[in-house]
Amino acid sequence: MEAGGLGEVKTESVVCFTEEEPLVLESGAALGPVEVAYETYGELSEDRDNAVFVCHALTGDAHAAGHHGDSERRGWWDRLIGPGKPIDTDQFFVISPNLLGGCQGTTGPSSINPATGQRYGLEFPMFSVRDLNTVHRRLLEKLEIEQLHAALGGSLGGMQALQWAIDFPLAMERCAVICASAELSAMNIAFSTVAREAIMRDPDFQGGRYHESGRGPNIGLAVARMMAHITYLSEESFAHKFGRARRIEGTEPGLGPDFEVEHYLHHQGASFLSRFDALTYLYLTRTMDYFTPFDEDEIDKKLRGNPTEFLAISFSSDWRFASPHSERIVSELKARQLNASHTDVESPWGHDSFLLDVPEYHEALAQFLQREAS
Amino acid sequence: MEAGGLGEVKTESVVCFTEEEPLVLESGAALGPVEVAYETYGELSEDRDNAVFVCHALTGDAHAAGHHGDSERRGWWDRLIGPGKPIDTDQFFVISPNLLGGCQGTTGPSSINPATGQRYGLEFPMFSVRDLNTVHRRLLEKLEIEQLHAALGGSLGGMQALQWAIDFPLAMERCAVICASAELSAMNIAFSTVAREAIMRDPDFQGGRYHESGRGPNIGLAVARMMAHITYLSEESFAHKFGRARRIEGTEPGLGPDFEVEHYLHHQGASFLSRFDALTYLYLTRTMDYFTPFDEDEIDKKLRGNPTEFLAISFSSDWRFASPHSERIVSELKARQLNASHTDVESPWGHDSFLLDVPEYHEALAQFLQREAS
Numbered sequence: 001m002e003a004g005g006l007g008e009v010k011t012e013s014v015v016c017f018t019e020e021e022p023l024v025l026e027s028g029a030a031l032g033p034v035e036v037a038y039e040t041y042g043e044l045s046e047d048r049d050n051a052v053f054v055c056h057a058l059t060g061d062a063h064a065a066g067h068h069g070d071s072e073r074r075g076w077w078d079r080l081i082g083p084g085k086p087i088d089t090d091q092f093f094v095i096s097p098n099l100l101g102g103c104q105g106t107t108g109p110s111s112i113n114p115a116t117g118q119r120y121g122l123e124f125p126m127f128s129v130r131d132l133n134t135v136h137r138r139l140l141e142k143l144e145i146e147q148l149h150a151a152l153g154g155s156l157g158g159m160q161a162l163q164w165a166i167d168f169p170l171a172m173e174r175c176a177v178i179c180a181s182a183e184l185s186a187m188n189i190a191f192s193t194v195a196r197e198a199i200m201r202d203p204d205f206q207g208g209r210y211h212e213s214g215r216g217p218n219i220g221l222a223v224a225r226m227m228a229h230i231t232y233l234s235e236e237s238f239a240h241k242f243g244r245a246r247r248i249e250g251t252e253p254g255l256g257p258d259f260e261v262e263h264y265l266h267h268q269g270a271s272f273l274s275r276f277d278a279l280t281y282l283y284l285t286r287t288m289d290y291f292t293p294f295d296e297d298e299i300d301k302k303l304r305g306n307p308t309e310f311l312a313i314s315f316s317s318d319w320r321f322a323s324p325h326s327e328r329i330v331s332e333l334k335a336r337q338l339n340a341s342h343t344d345v346e347s348p349w350g351h352d353s354f355l356l357d358v359p360e361y362h363e364a365l366a367q368f369l370q371r372e373a374s
Numbered sequence: 375m376e377a378g379g380l381g382e383v384k385t386e387s388v389v390c391f392t393e394e395e396p397l398v399l400e401s402g403a404a405l406g407p408v409e410v411a412y413e414t415y416g417e418l419s420e421d422r423d424n425a426v427f428v429c430h431a432l433t434g435d436a437h438a439a440g441h442h443g444d445s446e447r448r449g450w451w452d453r454l455i456g457p458g459k460p461i462d463t464d465q466f467f468v469i470s471p472n473l474l475g476g477c478q479g480t481t482g483p484s485s486i487n488p489a490t491g492q493r494y495g496l497e498f499p500m501f502s503v504r505d506l507n508t509v510h511r512r513l514l515e516k517l518e519i520e521q522l523h524a525a526l527g528g529s530l531g532g533m534q535a536l537q538w539a540i541d542f543p544l545a546m547e548r549c550a551v552i553c554a555s556a557e558l559s560a561m562n563i564a565f566s567t568v569a570r571e572a573i574m575r576d577p578d579f580q581g582g583r584y585h586e587s588g589r590g591p592n593i594g595l596a597v598a599r600m601m602a603h604i605t606y607l608s609e610e611s612f613a614h615k616f617g618r619a620r621r622i623e624g625t626e627p628g629l630g631p632d633f634e635v636e637h638y639l640h641h642q643g644a645s646f647l648s649r650f651d652a653l654t655y656l657y658l659t660r661t662m663d664y665f666t667p668f669d670e671d672e673i674d675k676k677l678r679g680n681p682t683e684f685l686a687i688s689f690s691s692d693w694r695f696a697s698p699h700s701e702r703i704v705s706e707l708k709a710r711q712l713n714a715s716h717t718d719v720e721s722p723w724g725h726d727s728f729l730l731d732v733p734e735y736h737e738a739l740a741q742f743l744q745r746e747a748s
Contacts, residue, residue, distance in 0.1 A: 027626075126627045186612035186635040187604065193636040194600045196629060197643075201593045203577065219575045220597075226568045227601055230561065235696075238560035244666075252401075253500045253664050255570060255656050261560040262567040269571075282629050290627050292618075319693075322609075 005074065005082040006041055006066030006089065013037050013105060016138040019114050023100075023135060029125035033114070036139050037062045037105020038097035041081055042089035044145070051145045052087055052369065053136070053172070054096040055153030055160040057354075058284050059276055061104035064096035065089075079357055086366035092149060099160070100135045101127055101284055103277035110211060110277045121208030121279065129156075129291050133164045137171075150369055152176035154354035155321065156288055162310075162329065163293050169306040176368055178313045178354045181325040182332065183292050188320065191231055192285040195224035199278045208279055221278045222269030229268045234317035234350035294332045303336040310340035311368045313361060315353035379448065379456040380415055380440030380463065387411050387479060390512040393488050397474075397509060403499035407488070410513050411436045411479020412471035415455055416463030418519070425519045426461055426743065427510070427546070428470040429527030429534040431728075432658050433650055435478035438470035439463075453731055460740035466523060473534070474509045475501055475658055477651035484585060484651045495582035495653065503530075503665050507538045511545075524743055526550035528728035529695065530662055536684075536703065537667050543680040550742055552687045552728045555699040556706065557666050562694065565605055566659040569598035573652045582653055595652045596643030603642045608691035608724035668706045677710040684714035685742045687735060689727040 015035050017023040022032030039062045044051065054064050054077065065081035067074045081087045081094055098106035101124070109124035116123075140148070151161040151172045158180025165175040181188070199205060202220030210216045233241075242261035257263050296302065310333050314326035323344045333340035345361045347353040353361065389409050391397040396406030413436045418425065428438050428451065439455035441448045455461045455468055472480035475498070483498035490497075514522070525535040525546045532554025539549040555562070573579060576594030584590040607615075616635035631637050670676065684707050688700035697718045707714035719735045721727040727735065 122629070126629075183618070185609060186616040186618065186633070187607070187609045189618070189633050190604045190612060190635050190639055191601075193631065193633075193639055194597060194604065197600065197640070198572065198597045200629070201597070203593075219577075223568060223572045223575070223594075223597060226571065227565075230564045230568065233561070235559060235561045235693075238564060242560040244557070244560065244563075253660065255496070255500075255574070255660055257567065259560070259563050259567075259663070261564050265564055265567060266571070286627065286629055289633070319609075 005078055005085075007071075008069060009039055009041065009063070009066035009075075011037050011039050011062050011105060014139065014142050016135055016142065023131070025125055025131045025134075026128045027125060031107070031125060034100065034107045034135055035105070036097050036107075036135060037102075038095060038139060039063060039065075039075075040096070041065050041094040042092050044093040048145055049147065049149065050092050051140075051148050052092040052094045053140075053148050053151040053161070054081070054087070054094060055151065055157035056096070056099065057153065057155040057157050058288070059272070059281075060157070061102070062096050062098040062106075065094070076355060079355070080362065080365065086362045087369065088366070091370070095139070095143065097136055097139055099132045099284075101132075101280055101287070103280040106135070108277070109208070109279035109283055119211050124279070124283065127283070127287060129159050129163045129287055129293075130167065132160050132287075133167065136164075137168075148172035150174040150176060152178065152365075153180075154178040155180055155351065156284065159288065159291050163291075165306070165308045165310065166293050166303065169308060172308060174309045174311070174368060176311045176313065176365060177326070177329055179315055179318050179321050179326070179351055180312070180329070181291075181321045182294055182329045183325075184289055189289050191228065192289055195228055196282050196285060198223040198227070199282060205278065210278070216273075217278045218273050221276070221281065222273060224281065225272040225276075226265045226269040229265060231320045232351040234319065234348060236317055236348045237350050237352075240348065300336060303333070303338060306336075306338050308338070309368075310338060311364070312340065312342045313354075313364060314342070314344045315347040315350070315358070315361070316344060317348050318351040318353060320351040379452055379459075381445075382443060383413055383415065383437075383440035383449075384442075385411050385413050385436050385479060388513065388516050390509055390516065397505070399499055399505045399508075400502045401499060405481070405499060408474065408481045408509055409479070410471050410481075410509060411476075412469060412513060413437060413439070413449075414470070415439050415468040416466050418467040422519055423521065423523065424466050425514075425522050426466040426468045427514075427522050427525040427535070428455070428461070428468060429525065429531030430470070430473065431527065431529035431531050432662070433646070433655075434531070435476070436470050436472040436480075437478075439468070450729060453729070454736065454739065460736045461743065462740070465744070469513070469517065471510055471513055473506045473658075475506075475654055475661070477654040480509070482651070483582070483653035483657055493585050498653070498657065501657070501661060503533050503537045503661055503667070504541065506534050506661075507541065510538075511542075522546035524548040524550060526552065526739075527554075528552040529554055529725065530658065533662065533665050537665075539680070539682045539684065540667055540677065543682060546682060548683045548685070548742060550685045550687065550739060551700070551703055553689055553692050553695050553700070553725055554686070554703070555665070555695045556668055556703045557699075558663055563663050565602065566663055569602055570656050570659060572597040572601070573656060579652065584652070591652045592647050595647060595650070595655065598655065599646040599650075600639045600643040603639060605694045606725040608693065608722060610691055610722045611724050614722065674710060677707070677712060680710075680712050682712070684712060685738070686714065686716045687728075687738060688716070688718050689721040689724070689732070689735070690718060691722050692725040692727060694725040
């Protein structure tokens with residue numbers, strides 16, 4: 001971990017919608033109250049014009065940088081956010097919220113439904129990437145920020161930032177869309193559906209009412225996580241990290257974990273259970289499946305003259321959302337004469353590269369955020 | 375389906391080892407009786423020199439060609455085996471057995487253990503690819519065939535044929551190793567371990583004693599199959615077959631299957647349950663994980679002068695066992711001055727290409743089997 005990072009930070013919380021004035025979703029459904037957990041790093045400028053909005057990925061949370069007391073355990077994007085880092089807290093006021101449907105402080109399917117006094121479970125309405133932004137735009141209102149310097153995120157976070165910039169041309173100066181997609185492929189959806197089935201078919205899922213019983217779909221959620229985790233790495237990164245090393249060389253072959261890569265995945269599955277909720281996993285993966293921002297009616301008219309500067313970043317070994325996903329985003333934007341560019345970064349670490357120390361990536365992001373507006 | 379295929383065929387069965395004269399595995403464990411299910415197509419020549427041995431993949435069986443009564447439902451390699459086909463039954467006597475540890479007629483972990491009168495379950499010994507061959511060599515003895523014209527197979531089947539040719543230099547003239555590997559990568563093992571965990575963690579797995587209860591690990595096995603099935607296709611084949619088509623266009627978003635690709639995978643998972651056994655899935659995947667034929671002590675000495683002609687075939691879009699796996703096999707053989715060549719076939723269908731109509735592949739195989747020995 002780099003020296004000079006942020007110190008201890010706290011997660012804040014704000015009620016963005018109430019039962020009386022609920023969030024109205026794209027589907028027309030109403031939801032309230034909606035509370036949002038968020039963290040901020042750095043100082044808001046007097047002109048309130050230096051805000052950078054960070055959107056997290058599928059299993060992320062508001063805790064992007066700094067630490068919560070143990071300086072060894074730091075936020076998921078601590079490599080990028082901090083004094084002198086690519087998202088420089090000496091220059092920027094960084095806002096990092098948990099998203100709608102989440103399980104880390106923002107209202108989601110495991111929150112209490114005031115109409116029943118019970119957790120929503122599967123009665124939580126389906127929501128879209130656009131709905132994520134409706135909630136976070138309200139958060140910005142509460143923070144009295146009218147325009148962002150930039151919004152950015154990786155994977156689902158990039159999708160969220162992209163939709164925001166499409167829907168609100170003046171919402172931000174710059175939008176960085178990192179290893180994201182504007183249209184999941186059939187294979188992307190395939191992995192997601194298997195993960196969801198692993199969860200929903202687990203007898204302990206109990207139709208989504210598992211919290212009340214004290215037994216959750218831990219088997220299904222761990223299997224889903226282990227499988228998904230494979231898709232976040234690359235053949236090369238697996239080979240580099242684990243090869244065919246065995247935990248204890250020379251043991252007799254057996255069916256249980258033996259190779260290091262197996263122990264690693266088991267650990268990934270187990271540790272996920274303590275920090276993530278199965279219902280959130282279902283809803284957020286599904287939100288990604290249905291995300292097709294350029295399929296909208298009148299998208300040409302809508303994008304016309306949008307002044308946002310877009311940067312799409314992909315990673316050479318990312319096979320979950322490979323470079324063509326980013327190319328597609330940029331070509332859709334450029335076809336409407338918008339200011340968009342694509343950087344494909346050479347990196348062996350697969351989709352997870354967006355979380356890691358990849359100098360070319362950090363450099364590209366830093367430059368994009370810091371250069372003079374064109 | 376091509377015209378002119380084989381007609382109705384029957385699965386035969388032969389006891390290859392008995393309780394009194396058991397199979398001795400590479401580990402030293404003894405197993406008996408061992409019964410083998412197999413099919414044959416074509417006629418054995420008078421000189422008994424035209425036998426071609428077909429080794430099936432992970433979830434295959436003895437029924438490789440022809441049909442069992444319904445001419446619409448044909449064996450898994452019916453595209454390749456038959457009169458005038460690449461494995462030409464007008465020329466060759468084709469033998470296709472189910473393998474040790476199987477669940478389709480050959481003794482496996484769900485067979486009855488004579489020592490207890492119950493199914494083996496997890497008491498079935500671990501076995502190696504070499505052990506598969508020990509059993510099938512006994513089958514050949516029973517059929518009074520001393521030398522094969524060729525042995526071949528795809529995936530696990532290719533691994534089996536390769537090990538056979540390595541261990542017994544005079545066993546066959548030719549060995550075709552199709553989309554196989556001589557060393558699974560960490561990512562290969564990763565997918566296998568998640569599949570096994572999905573099965574073994576299913577409460578209905580019951581430590582492998584599920585047959586007695588009437589409830590099997592159907593959830594785990596279906597999830598394992600759905601996940602594995604993704605890895606047998608390619609991004610391109612998924613896009614081509616399904617794209618983002620939905621079963622019923624215009625339905626409201628939901629968590630259950632909606633996109634065609636989801637319905638397809640659900641069907642794959644469900645139909646697998648009626649034809650495959652979870653214990654066999656565990657054992658055979660594990661046998662593949664441990665397969666490293668070139669790591670053997672004294673492999674140089676062992677391979678010296680082996681006259682077998684080897685052909686490795688890979689497919690351009692196969693990412694489960696991509697071309698480098700085949701390249702590795704051929705380079706190991708060539709490094710010992712053996713007669714080996716590699717054909718990388720352009721095909722969009724991923725690992726499953728070995729089961730499909732890919733003309734360049736069929737042609738390469740036909741030529742390899744039919745040309746004059748060099």
